[in-house]
Structures are given as C-alpha cells and as structure tokens.
Amino acid sequence: MDEAQLKERTAAFLDRNDPSGDRLDFLRARFDAGLAWVWFPEGLGGLGVSRELQQVVERELAHTPQLSSVQGIGLGMAAPTILAFGTDEQKRRFLRPLWTGEEIWCQLFSEPGAGSDLATLATRAVRDGDEWVVDGQKVWTSGAHHSRWAILVTRTDPDVPKHRGMTYFVCDMHAPGVEVRPLRQITGEAEFNEVFLTGVRLSDDLRLGEVGDGWRVAQTTLMNERVAIGGAPVRRGGGMFGSVLETWRDHPELRTHDLHQRLLSLWVEAEVTRLSGARLREQLVAGQPGPEGSGMKLSFARLNQALSGLDVELRRDLGYDDWTFRRSEGVDFYGRGAGYRYLRAKGNSIEGGTSEILRNIISERVLGLPSEPRVDKNVPWKDLPR
Amino acid sequence: MTAGVAEEKGERPMTLLYSEVEEELRAAVRGLLADRCPPAAVLKRIESEPYDLDLWRTLAGEIGVAGLLIPEAYGGAGASASEAAVVLEELGRAVAPVPYFTSAVLATHALLQSAAVDQAGDLPQAVAVDRVRELLGRLAEGRATAALAVSFAASPYRPERGSAVRAGDDGARLSGSVSGVAGADVADVLLVPVNGVLYLVEGAGVEVVPSLDLTRPVATVTFDDALAVPLGPVDVAEVLRFGAGLLASEQLGVAEWCLDTTLAYVKERHQFARPIGSFQAIKHRLADLWLDVVRARAAARGAVAEGSAVSVAVAQAWNGDVAVRIAEEALQLHGGIGMTWEHPVHLYLKRAKAAEIALGTPGDHREALASLAGVPGPE
Numbered sequence: 001m002d003e004a005q006l007k008e009r010t011a012a013f014l015d016r017n018d019p020s021g022d023r024l025d026f027l028r029a030r031f032d033a034g035l036a037w038v039w040f041p042e043g044l045g046g047l048g049v050s051r052e053l054q055q056v057v058e059r060e061l062a063h064t065p066q067l068s069s070v071q072g073i074g075l076g077m078a079a080p081t082i083l084a085f086g087t088d089e090q091k092r093r094f095l096r097p098l099w100t101g102e103e104i105w106c107q108l109f110s111e112p113g114a115g116s117d118l119a120t121l122a123t124r125a126v127r128d129g130d131e132w133v134v135d136g137q138k139v140w141t142s143g144a145h146h147s148r149w150a151i152l153v154t155r156t157d158p159d160v161p162k163h164r165g166m167t168y169f170v171c172d173m174h175a176p177g178v179e180v181r182p183l184r185q186i187t188g189e190a191e192f193n194e195v196f197l198t199g200v201r202l203s204d205d206l207r208l209g210e211v212g213d214g215w216r217v218a219q220t221t222l223m224n225e226r227v228a229i230g231g232a233p234v235r236r237g238g239g240m241f242g243s244v245l246e247t248w249r250d251h252p253e254l255r256t257h258d259l260h261q262r263l264l265s266l267w268v269e270a271e272v273t274r275l276s277g278a279r280l281r282e283q284l285v286a287g288q289p290g291p292e293g294s295g296m297k298l299s300f301a302r303l304n305q306a307l308s309g310l311d312v313e314l315r316r317d318l319g320y321d322d323w324t325f326r327r328s329e330g331v332d333f334y335g336r337g338a339g340y341r342y343l344r345a346k347g348n349s350i351e352g353g354t355s356e357i358l359r360n361i362i363s364e365r366v367l368g369l370p371s372e373p374r375v376d377k378n379v380p381w382k383d384l385p386r
Numbered sequence: 387m388t389a390g391v392a393e394e395k396g397e398r399p400m401t402l403l404y405s406e407v408e409e410e411l412r413a414a415v416r417g418l419l420a421d422r423c424p425p426a427a428v429l430k431r432i433e434s435e436p437y438d439l440d441l442w443r444t445l446a447g448e449i450g451v452a453g454l455l456i457p458e459a460y461g462g463a464g465a466s467a468s469e470a471a472v473v474l475e476e477l478g479r480a481v482a483p484v485p486y487f488t489s490a491v492l493a494t495h496a497l498l499q500s501a502a503v504d505q506a507g508d509l510p511q512a513v514a515v516d517r518v519r520e521l522l523g524r525l526a527e528g529r530a531t532a533a534l535a536v537s538f539a540a541s542p543y544r545p546e547r548g549s550a551v552r553a554g555d556d557g558a559r560l561s562g563s564v565s566g567v568a569g570a571d572v573a574d575v576l577l578v579p580v581n582g583v584l585y586l587v588e589g590a591g592v593e594v595v596p597s598l599d600l601t602r603p604v605a606t607v608t609f610d611d612a613l614a615v616p617l618g619p620v621d622v623a624e625v626l627r628f629g630a631g632l633l634a635s636e637q638l639g640v641a642e643w644c645l646d647t648t649l650a651y652v653k654e655r656h657q658f659a660r661p662i663g664s665f666q667a668i669k670h671r672l673a674d675l676w677l678d679v680v681r682a683r684a685a686a687r688g689a690v691a692e693g694s695a696v697s698v699a700v701a702q703a704w705n706g707d708v709a710v711r712i713a714e715e716a717l718q719l720h721g722g723i724g725m726t727w728e729h730p731v732h733l734y735l736k737r738a739k740a741a742e743i744a745l746g747t748p749g750d751h752r753e754a755l756a757s758l759a760g761v762p763g764p765e
Binding site: 237248268272279283299363373 | 764
C-alpha cells in the first residue's frame, strides 16, 4: 500500500465515521479500520504496512479525537512487547482497549534494590497450579494509580544466574494484594508511585513469553523506551531554551557577564544537539539509522539541567511556586516555575536509563569497548551479595 | 552580492547527510592519503620540508580537488562547499600537509568573490578579466597554488588583524607586511586584500616562522614596493566566514582521527591485566567525546548546508573546542607514548590548537552569536 492508497482509505473511513461524535466510538472504529498503528498486523489495529506511513494517517486525522499522554507507557512499551511476545488471545484481549485508552498501562520494572541493575530484581513469582503468586515491591511507577494493567518482570528461579531466572507477566492492577502509594519527589508533587505486591494471584494466561525468558522480553520493552525518548523536532532557540531566553530578553537588568558567557555556550550546545537530532531524523527517513540516537538523551539531560539551573540563578528568585503534596498526571515544565523546572530536570539523568548506564551502552555497543569484569554473570541469583 | 558558493546551495534542499557523490569523493581522497600520507610519513618530513607537494599535485590534478569550488567554465568542477567539506574532513583526519584549505578554499573563494564569478561563469568587465580567467584555470588544474595574504589569526569579526599593507599612489604597488599567513611559502601567487580591493602579487618576501602547527606553518609576508595587479573588490570578512564554515569540517576530521586512534589504543593497551578501555573511568570519557563528535558532524554539515553567519559561528564555536578537547584527551589516554615525538598524536594536538585560533577562536564566535542569535549582553 502506498501513500495515495492510504489517504484514500483514511478518507473513506472519515466518510463513514463522524469525528465530532462519541470520542470512544470513533477511536474504536479507527482501530478496527486498521488506522491505529498501520505497521501492526491487520485485525490488531494495523494494516501490516511500513511504519513511515503512520505519519500520513496522523496528518489526515489531525483534526479528529487524539490519544492521551497517560497512554504513553501502554503505547510505547507494553504494546510492542505484547505484539512481539503475546499469544493471539493476549493480542486480541489487550491491544484494542490499550490503544483506545479504555485501559491504561503502567510498568512494574524498577525496584528499590534493582535500578540500573534491573536484572537483579527480587519480586518473586511462584507457580501454584494454573496461577502465579507474586510478592515484592516496585518503584518509580508513573500512572500506577489509574492503570488497569501493568507490564511486570519477576524472579521465578532464584537458583540460576540472574538473567536466566526471570519471567514477564501482564499484572492485573485490580487484583487483591496490589497496593499503590504515591511517591513524593523533590519537587513536592507525586508523579510516581511505589507499588506493593502481596500474594497477588495472576493466572498463567497473563504470562508474556516463556518461563525464564523474562529478560529477553524486557529488552524489547526497554529498546522501545529509548526510541520513545528520541526527541521531537525543535526550532532553533526553542524548547527549554525558549523560556530562559524570554526572561533574558525581557529583563536586561538581570543580565551579568558571567551568565552571558555561560548562556552563549549553552546556546551553541543546544543548537548542535538540535542539529544532531535533525540529522538523525534524516538518517531514519533515508533508511540508514545510525547509533547517534543513543547519545540524544544524554545530551538532553545535561542541557536541561544546565539551562534550568541557569534560569533560577538568572531570575534571582528565592521563592518556589508550590510545594503541595499532590498527584500530577505528567511533567508540566512550562506551566510551573523555574524552581520546579530545575528540580524536575534532575530526574532527566536518572529516568529511562541513568546517564552513567547510557555511557556504558555507548562505549560498549557503539564504540566496541570491553565491558568491566563481571562478578555476577555465572552466580545463582540467590547467592549474589546484596 | 558575491559569488558565494554557499548561496548557490540554496537551490538544493538542505540536508545534513552526505550524498553518494560526496562519499565517492571521500573514498578517493582517503584511499590516496592512506597510501601516500600515513602519519609516519608526515612525521618524517615536518622538520625538513613540511608540505608534500607531490601529494598535492596528485590530489589537485588527478582527483581534482583543487577545482571543486571553481565553475566548470573555468576548468573546475562547479561543486559546492558540501563537497569541499568532505575533502577537508579527510585532510584533517590525515593532518595532510597540503595547501588545500589555504589555496583551493580561502584564496580561490576570494578570487571568485572578487571577480564576482557566479556558477554560470559570467565575468563583469570592470575586473582584470584575463588575469582572473587565466589564474582560475591554473588553480583548477592544480598548476598553480595561491594563498590569501590575511593572517590565519584574523576572523570574520576582525578581518584586519595582523595586516599592515598599503597601496602606492599609482595603485600598482604594495608595501607593508602581514603576519601569520598560512600556505604562503608554497604559493605561486599571493592574493592581497588592501582597503577592500584584492591584488595579485607574484613577488613578495615570505619568511616562515617556527609554528605551533608543524603541518601548516605560518609565515610573515612582506611587500617592499611590490608590483601588484588590482583584480576587483573583496569582502575579506565574507571570505573568512566562508573559510571558517569549512574549517569546521577539517576540525571534525582531526577529532575523528583522535577518537578512532584512541579507541583502538585503549582496546589494545593492557594494565592491571585488563584492556584499559574496560575501565569505566575511560569508557565514560570516550562516550562523552563520541557524543561531542556526533554533534560536531551535525554542526559541520549545518555550516556548509546553510552557510549563514549563525551556522558558521555555531560550527566554529563547537568544533574548535571539540577538536582541541579530543586531541588533549587522546594524548592523555595514550599515557607516556602520547607525550613522545614519535607518536603522531602531537601533530593533531598542534593542528587542533592552531585551528582553534584560526579564523576566530570559539570565544570570538560565541561573542558574535550574542547579536546573531539575539542573546544580547548586559547593558
């Protein structure tokens, strides 16, 4: 199918379905017409065509009901994993309400004792007939409080080395024994949760992939996470820079020579980072993806932190807009004060792979440098020091 | 306005990628340099006769790099800054001691600009048409080498730095001197800008001074009532800006060699019974440097694709710093051997440090961005 045929199909769909009618009906119909994610197979919201064609559909349907940002984890991480490892039954059951937003998803991966070293995770799943009983604690879970389902990695065999003893599940967030507690961050608000799992019973048909193959399944999820963090196009001097520049231009009385030097250095760094992103997107369109993507998040984290810190210093504002402990649905960088942006940006070098882990990934997978000697590779998980 | 090759590029869609033609050109240049200009060969010659003019003749004549920026009507290839940039990346990778940048980029661009030659090859009548035509032909074929008599330490913002030349009353003789001129010692002709006019001079005193950059030494050029042919008007700042944009690609090449060579070394070199490249303290530094180089490539491509004052200042501010940082890190990560004369890393450090100053320091370019990008200083 080419662009013209897809446009025709989209037009025909719009003829039959009124975008100003019921939002959910419209989204369901869009899924059933294969116009949800065109690179997915037919019958699962797609048409089995190239992923690049999705932008054609998005353009044609730009004025129709859109998906919500709380669906991010479901769309970006759960869906590709279910597509790759789910049974036909699982794909049919989960993908449609995931895409329409009727069911929200979260991710139960990190634990208090397993952050960068995710494979050391300790949440146990023990088989009991046709069910699994899950006990443990997960953390850094955004959206858990309105999620219907979660993607969950557990330890099912403590007697083998850590990478081999894991199993991946879909977790029913409404099951007895699932407790979600807001986790307050340094910004004052709670964007994330701790999730306690106590004797949670999951039926075996919620398992994704083979028993013991959880690490491989989780890799699919994590690879998709890094793609999602790739970064959208920004204009020159835009993004986080725009907000600092506005203050800078509007308040000449705040400018100092020291801040000016630093701001110009950051302007250059932001611009070359923007150009790298533009070049990366050109490579993707030309079908020659390079390893450059691995570095983008590292650059953005550093820039965001440096800029938001400079912003606070520039304003000489000793106040803070709001320390109230409350839940937030997402990161609202521009609706909040400079102090909030400064504090929230600290998470940029931790979430989705710390900058240190990203440097390891770049140096080993892109630059081909040897890994550090490992003491945990061939030791049964239960014998690892912790 | 001028015969800027960068402006001509406006007709093509802007891309930051390399074209197939550019990759073919790169392969040809890289192949020749691998054969004729390995670092050991450069090291061997730098104290006796730094420039390799045999190599230059092959590059200029056989591969045809000298005429890239010259319109086809004058025997050139009529190519754009984008192709010239790829040649510079490769020459930077090899710290090749050839006068490509000084002759085929700076001097050639000044000549084209002065004669207001556009890609169609039309010459206005006011200039010394025959001389320009003849010289362009010789430059395109590599039969002549030129140098622009402007200090390498001048910049688009201070184009007069280092120059003190005046024209005689008859407008046919020049007196004075210019310090820090690169490529003058191997130039057959000098192009000398004086008060907005470009002169052609064939007899001048050229005294090479001991230079930080062994592979591109600079000279003091002296004119003592020297015979000069006025060619046409010249905007030196524009010439230097054009050169600065392309110099970013040479700096990228220098940075790439330093990164590649250091990566190879830390994989081989064992201490504490491990390759030193397995230590995170080293891996993380190299990951950061790689990211700097990725962005230097985007900046260099941006400068030749866009050619604007902003894109050039950005590329120079970034790539000038990156090339020096990575050459310094390359030396450090090579340990003791990096400090020796026999290892070529010092050639790259010297090139990077001199290129940092050439055509404006990173600080000069950042300062220019204050007005170019609308980030004004304190009042």
